[in-house]
Amino acid sequence: MITALIILALLALGFGLLLGYAALRFKVEGDPLVEQIDALLPQTQCGQCGYPGCRPYAEAIANGDEINKCPPGGEATIKNLADLMGVEAKPLHGGSTEPEVKKVAFIREDECIGCTKCIQACPVDAIVGATRQMHTVITSECTGCDLCVEPCPVDCIDMVPIKTGITNWRWDLNPIAIKQVD
Amino acid sequence: MSMESLFNRLKAGRLFSFPGGVKPPERKALSNQTAIAALPLPDKLFVSLKQHIGVEGKVQVKEGDKVLKGQVLTASPNPFAVPVHAPTSGTVTRIGLHAAAHPSGLPEQTIEITPDGLGQWTTLSPIPNYAQLPKMKIIEAICNAGISGMGGAGFPTHLKISSKKDVEFLIINGVECEPYITADDRLMREHAWQIRQGIDILVHLLNPGAVLIAIEENKPEAIDAMRVACKDQSRYLVCPIPTRYPAGGEKQLIQNLLDREVPRKGLPIDVGVIMQNVGTCYAIADAIFSGKPLIERVVTLTGESLQAPGNYWVPLGTPVYHLLNQAKYVSSLQQKKRIIMGGPMMGFTLHTDLAPVVKTSNCVLVPSDQAMPLPPDEQSCIRCAACADACPASLLPQQLYWHAKANELERAQDFNLFDCIECGACAYVCPSDIPLVHYYRRAKADIRIQEQEKQKSDKARQRFEARNARLEREAEERKAKHAEAAERRRQAMQQPADNPQDKIAAALARVQAKKQAAQPDAVPEANEDKVAAAIARAKAKREAQQAQTGEPAKASALADDPKKAQVASAIARAKAKREAQQAQTTETVESASPAASDDAEAAKKARVAAAVARAKAKRDAEKADDAPESDAQPAENAQIDDADAAKKARVAAAVAKAKAKRDAEKADDAPESDAQPAENAQIDDVDAAKKARVAAALAKAKAKRDAEKAASTTETNHQPDDITQVDDAEAAKRARVKAAVARAKAKKAQQQDDPS
Amino acid sequence: MTFKVASSPHQHAMRNTAGLMRLVIYCAVPGIVVQGYFFGWGILVQLILAVLTALVSEGVFLALRKRNFERALGDYSAVLTAILLAISIPPLAPWWIVVLGTFFAIVIVKQLYGGLGNNLFNPAMAAYVMLLISFPVQMTAWAPVQALTQFSVNLADAASVVFTGFTTDGYSLGQLQTNIDGVTLATPLDQVRTDLTLGLTYHESLQNEIFNHGMGIGWAWVNLAYLLGGLVLIKTRAINWHIPGAMLGTLAAIAAVMYATDASIYASPAFHLFSGAAMLGAFFIATDPVSAATSNKGRLVYGAGIGLWVYLIRTFGGYPDAVAFAVLIMNMAVPLIDYYLKPRVYGHWSKRR
Ligand code: SF4
Ligand code: SF4
């Protein structure tokens, strides 16, 4: 009886050591958590999460905030975050889970008065222009965050949906219905 | 295995093999019984700008232009661009979006030509003596003839054949393993000699160890014809290939003939092979010996719903409805119109019969519902692995399907999704009727889009961080400046100086001090140097363009864009004014008249300023050399009129010096600059023109503001001057501003009215 | 006018899951007929019971899972499972054995794992093992070959035994298992196993009346019939040769080696190949696509593994026949096999050249 107990204890100890060693030996050197989270966020920098940009939100998540506050990322981002953080994915904070259509800002250039307000609002410097000159959006840099629309005093900024072209077509042949039967 | 032993082995008729594959019913007899026939011209031709892998060229014609048969319609210096040509003579009736020959059915830029029925050729320049010409000339001729791969994906031929590596085998692909298609079969039967001539040209260019002409065994006539055409060449070998789909796939054919595998993400040349389609060889011979560009191709019109199936010479751009009419389409055999462009295994269905024939369209297939029933709904995968047994790439299609369907894109990539050649063999055999390839395509598209988004979000992050850093720095600098200013004010208070002369001197000293303070600050900021450089480059580029059209033309060039002219003249005036002020404040005596307000003076000033900018651009370009992301092109542009610039630079030497000094400061002060102008410069021609204009406007506006600032530092209030100098042009702009402000006010009022 | 838009390939091989399953069922018919000839009408009763249970339980469960059950029922996979189970259990086993087994196979092993294509285990064999462990008495009560028994059993008798335990004449199943002399007869594999434990040699055991020419009477013919059906399956490319080939090859090879070392206690390869469910297992059960390995190399390993386990369990284990256990054990190994024996993808050469 005693020997059995001793053997068990020794075994337990042995495996414990082995596991401990393995944990040290095969430790995965990863990015700091904040970096990893930040890499998953869409970087729209829109502030809809309640933080001034994606990185602050990443820091907040690392400190225990909810993972479901980023509307631009939608469900895909929540799922990725859930995987990373080892928690359950939950629906988007505050409703709609429909991934919105991607948009970019567009300035109606002949109406722009060159007040530079939009430049100050744009988190990624995607607008160029100067005082009292026509402004324009660099479409390839615009994240579609919407932040420039509100400040414009003459309402000349539109958010236009990005068109599906041959390069970003997702092979959805709408007419073919792939129905699942089993 | 060495080249020689491989060749001997093949000569003895011994091949290797490739895994998997299927043997669908061939149904080639439907279309290969008659000779290739010509078709009457359609009433409209739709020439897509992009008919190959790569980029489209720039349109060289306008709506309403008369074009001749074979006239080039697009051109581009980009090596990935291949021009397209007018398939016949006629009028360009429209340039715009038109349904493309693409599975998405989305429209693409297309030139619509209404034929005049004359078929008048443009001047052709054949080079039958090609062997005497440098190879680059031949490759250029092939590129200019618009030839891209005519078998599969449409890779630009001139890129393939300008390989620098040693070519052991040139493989001519006449396998045509897809059911129904017989275009290459008929072409080889009827035009074996011209194909042989095309091969000769390729051999001259590539100097391969041997030429293998691979033809599937089910085309005995084509094999005989090619054998006859090549019988005097001991290094040309016609290799009959056992009939099995997809034996004609590039990778499978190489494996089948040579037992070599193209490394993943590699090209055939990595295993010493270059492959060309027989149709491409034919087109090359056409281009070299008769100078004809690629404006028509053989298309197999086939399928049980056509009463006159066969092969036809079809001008590129011919809409499919015309082909169906010519081949007597019987609509009653299809419940819903189903037109397949390409073969039954890899072709795609068209969304509309307006889609035109392009360089890669080898077949238009219109099956009857009976001959090619629509697949029933998919059922569960029973893991029978029939798909894995059929896969020529030795993938595990059922696993790919599993992960693709579950949207586990990473796992799908682990199972080598991107090695799938989309041959369709797996979906062909799947007993559960799962559209496997469709799942793969979707997964691939999603992965590609995700990658693009990832790149974009990385860029957004960088920009966001750069902006934050900049804002922080600016805030600090402002703080420092304020502190300094306060300090100086205190000192000034201590020694009361009511002499205005002294006041000016003090102000000057402050300016000087500020300049000096700013300068050492700016030098370590390589980033901002780059920005300044980019701005200057953009400006210089524009001015160089203007300069090229001749100095006096500046005004006239601007004149055709009234708005631009207004802005420019306002800017020029502002500049002139600023320089005048500069002259005053720095007490540098210049020939410039003090109050430069008339336009003639302004124009002159603007010219001087342009020269300054050019000189600056040159210097900046040198500086920017070590800037990794700088694009050399604008800098080159700036150097075009160096000679001119140098002279003018001398004239404006003093101004330049002062300006250069302030420049660093300017960059510091520009709140809306940072990285984007530098990136602007990188954007390709089309965009660049517009953005450069914007950037130039920005730079000038900044200059103007600087002038104002300078004025205010001398405590001389020039602000009213500014307004008095406004002339009609300016007034117009003001009016616009006023209107805008009114609108804004209206908006605000509206918002206030709003109960919330 | 709208156009029909679809993704390539547009052409399809005219073979579907239902057809495949039907083909397998047809190929099993000769074996079933021969089995019926030797062991009586009981098998027919069991088949009917099993197929009915399978269809009902599958249909109900698909309806519960809100799937389109008409199409799914039409794929014959449930029918095939039921048939395989029905021919594996003793022909005169009580009705609830087969009903319970089929229900277990369809509902627990298949549907609860996610339906066709998602089950880890072969449903028929998992059910068989469940029954064997839970009801060893009923599951080993194989009536001997009809020619040897005391009583002849007609269809009515068989049905009666299955449902009530007694023939229409009132004989019990136990009585049916005895020979003319009233000695209970076992299956050949059972007989050899029992005799060996009693200290008899293999050859002495073969003297038993259930053997003829060293083969179990009837059993050899049944196995031959399944072999025939299996060869047809391979010929029609419904299955690949890899799994049955590897399984039978391994079984025969090991048996040959052992037989050569000590013929007195180890059975001959031929005995192994033509006893019990060897052929049925090799061609019809191990080849069940859902639970088998998928690459050709993997199939070889999988088949060989089954062969090995069949031999080991038959020779050293506690149960007379071993195909069901062997298949289940290798089912568990399938993910591992599939993972390690992925075919080398085109262009991914590292060692070659
Ligand atoms: S809500 Fe906007 S700012 Fe917040 S993480 Fe998402 S994209 Fe970034
Ligand atoms: S341009 Fe507007 S929408 Fe686009 S990133 Fe800037 S602020 Fe956001």
Ligand code: SF4
């Ligand atoms: S906020 Fe509106 S008016 Fe002001 S610069 Fe931007 S686009 Fe022009």
Ligand code: SF4
């Ligand atoms: S062929 Fe179809 S059913 Fe069979 S394993 Fe492949 S995907 Fe599954």
Ligand code: SF4
């Ligand atoms: S389509 Fe892809 S997965 Fe399917 S057989 Fe062809 S290469 Fe293999």
